[in-house]
Amino acid sequence: MRDLYDRLKTAFPLGELTEQRPDLAFVTVAKEQLRSLLLHLRDQEGFTHLVLLTAVDWLEEGNFQLTYLMNNRLACRDLGVRVMLPRDPASMDSIHDLWPTAATYQRELREMFGIDFPGSPRVDEDFILEGWIRTPPYRRDFDTLKFSDEVFAPRPGRASSDPTEFMKQQLYPDKT
């Protein structure tokens, strides 16, 4: 992967190379460079297949990380291209014209993380969360407990004991 990285570096300003396995590595690139890097990988380096597109919410840093995982079938290796974007408002150029499947990923990211991809087909339509009006649920500031409490009835018979209090009742109940 180092050879590929060295070649790419001559044309693109890249971050450090993270080699996870001999056949899997990650690089970071600026948002503006993504499209040309993906095109270069597809047309010059044999990374013809978009394996997946996913996101990580770096809430504390105020960023979303997008990972475009690219596969070179002949060389049997994968390269993950990472892009950091500001969390609010989160928006990224669509790549559905390079790989039509990207539209589906982008629609999912729009729904689950609230990241917009202007121009991506059907990007604003419900994906799996029908009628969702809350904070996108994969955002880390989405409070799953609050959501569960509001939406689902509590299960009857549920009760919990505090270990300290329980041990007191069992081992030294008479003391104040």
Add this chain to the structure above:
Amino acid sequence: MSLSDVLSPFSAWKNLFRDPVTIPDPLNDRPGAPRYRGFHQNDIEKCIGCGTCEAICQNAAIDMVAVAEIATKPGDSGLRPRIDYGRCCWCALCVDVCMTSSLSMSNEYKWVDHDPDAFCFIPGVDLKHWDSSELGYRRPEGHRLTGIERVAMGELEPEVRADSFVEIVAGYDLEQAKLEADRCVSCGLCVATCPTHMAVPEYIATIRDGDYEQGVRLLYQTNPFSNVCGRVCTHRCETSCAARHEGDPIAIRWLKRHIIDQVTHDRIKQIAAEGRVSKPSGHQVAIIGAGPAGLTAAFDLAKAGHGVTVFEALPAPGGMMRYGIPEYRLPYDKLDEDVDVIRSMGVEIRCNTRVGEDISIDQLREQHDTVLLSIGLHQGRSTRIPGSEHEDVVSAVELLRRITFGERFDVPTTVAVIGGGNVAMDIARSLARMQRQQHGQVGVTLVALEAEDLMLADREEIDEAREEGVVIIPSRGPRQCLIERDALTGLETVHCVSVFDDQGRFAPNYDDSDIQIHDAGLIVEAIGQAADHAFLGESLTEALEWERNRIRIDADGRTSESWLWAAGDAVQGPDVITAVAAGHRIAASMMEAFAGTSAQTH
């Protein structure tokens, strides 16, 4: 058409000889991936019911519930996690945080049931077919959410401390304390183990919050000796700490000390006085002995408005905290601060007042509603081996007392200490310091009956004593003190094969062929202590119920005489914190006795 197009149908034949990657029966046999986060497993023997899984669960899917067959015991609440699969999102944080790695996830993911309540279950207790599954999610090696290692404590190096009585332990600074406090998961398993049930998770939380005054407030709710206990407590709480299972236990003792070190003495006095009853109740209590048990009872009683007078035979209050524990472990000024807070509640401490000589116990009884005996164990026991009556064969407690008095007696160049407990270490290390001051070198040999790994002293005491030059020889029984022309010359010991017999009774077994002579111009016996009950007088001694050499007490610390309570080492060892707990119990019991009765007129 190229050649490869012609050959390629045949090249597929080579796959005939490979293992198939397809699943033969995909409708019935579809295993989850090896690290799949499937249904939970819990090794209930390993689980300690700390509830950390419940605390971290983002969806409140976990309850801690009592399980009939699991008993509550020190370090194990007896509770076990029950998971509501109506809420679980299989994030595996419960597995990642589990303090004992008892919790894991199998790779099983199919479960069909008509009863929705079946999906609320106690893994490991409600048996499932995936309980023994080898595959599934485990916390990956090296992946930990809580710190494993204790923040190291700054200590004086052996070469610096070996000739000095300056305190060895530096105490945590703010940053160190916060880091250490951050390792605590606030499960509270330690609270039951602490004899006085200090609010450990809550006071550790005040360090994280930087709210040290609240920390002091919490300490004083259960313990008026936090300066002392923050330094010399036997910290049994740490043996129940959830963190000890896969790392170092939280340094609870050092964190306590850190809190009390951060607040000024005057402010501590104000905080300790919060809730004090200023109106005198009229009840009067006499306490014999100003050790941790007596002074704790005095603190509680005085704070509640009762009149308390403490009678102390020695020149200064503190009991064994002052006259037993060496200054390098507990500086006197820190003990003085704790005692000063107690005095500021209105407790009168009369030092140099020995009951039986300066005032009789009958007088105390006449002048007070109740009396507490908290006299401690200040008489050393003797081995009674031949030669032990020589004037240079002395008890450890007597010598430690003389050191506290400030007596600068000459220590011979060779000393033998008999005993393997903490008192033996205290005197060996104290004498080693004095030898270094007087002779420039150490010549202390400590012989213990027990084998190295069974010695009663704390491991750190043994290690530090050795660092300071004390020679510790385990498995040696004292045989005789050697005397030449009236002068003590050495100690003869034999190899001790075993200390206890099959029934666990004390019955040392010696190998008489293995004899050693240890040069000694002074022999110190540190094999245990006794209480001096002579001052009770004949009639009271007769009237009281006894249990061997100890006065019999009930759970509240009451003796068989309705006006007399007893506490501390003399009735119930072994340490400061146990004495503090007893002091609280006795104060509560006395106040219960006062309730509904009017004060005597004195």
